[in-house]
Amino acid sequence: MHIPQDELQKFQSGTMDTEEMIHFLEHMEQCDFCLDQLLQEEETASVPAPSYLQEEIMKKASSPEVTASRKIRETAYWFRLLCAGLRTAVGMGVALIMLFSVSQSDFTTLRPSRETRTKISSSFNIGSGLNWISEQVGSHLYEHSQNISDNLNDLTNKIINGGK
Template identity: 35%
Template sequence: MHIDKKDLIEFDNGNMNTQEVIEFLSHLDHCDFCLDQMMEQEDSSTDTAPSYLMEQILTKADSGEVQLARAANKASRKMQLLHYSLQTAAGVIVALLLLFSIPNLDFTSLHQDTSSQINKTLPEHEDSRLYQFTRELGQNIGDGTSSFIKYISDFSSKLMNGGK
């Protein structure tokens, strides 16, 4: 036998005694039809909070501790945004630095045919090519940095002087 609407209403209102509640829940555990009916009734019910709670909720929302928690949450989000913005700016600066400092390097000078080389030690001319490469790398990084700084300086002076 299935649960009728009257029993569902009594269960929602809390009018059942302990034994009836146990029997009701036991039946719902075994009967999917009644469980579906109860779920439909729960979905269609328009229970609202008691009216006396509205004033308490509004008072609590206006209290200092809730406002402080809300402000802390906003500040935390702003700090996260600042942190991510700084990370992005640092990445862009490093990318621009690399873009301006390394375009003149010849990486093909380091490529060597390893199949024809039997000896693992670097001959004298290979050692000088490596030295030349690192010297050019350092020089180009320095040149790129100075050109980047000059570009930023020109840009900032134009901003400060109104585009002049």
């Protein structure tokens, strides 16, 4: 036989006498069903907050230190978002500049120096001369793109560090 609902309520309110409490606890030790019911009652039971607590919470929430802390967190969030946006915009700008500058370059009109022309004409293997030209073009592109990358890195660091 299980413990009735009124007995569970008496236990929760603390109005049981010693004999009833002993019987109740002995039954709880043996009956998992009643123990589960008691635990469910405990989980659903709510204890009302003291009346002064709402006033204290409202005072604390409107205090200057809480308001300032909230504003600081909000400002820091927007600043981080701005920095991430600037980095993205600068990176996309550099990528577009590099894309358009390389795509508009006409590599067929490169004029090799006299020394280079002599090397090419004296060589039976024209592929080696073209290989050298492509290496020169590649190294110049690498140097200039590295300079652009360094300048953009310096610029973003100055923006992030406030001009320092």
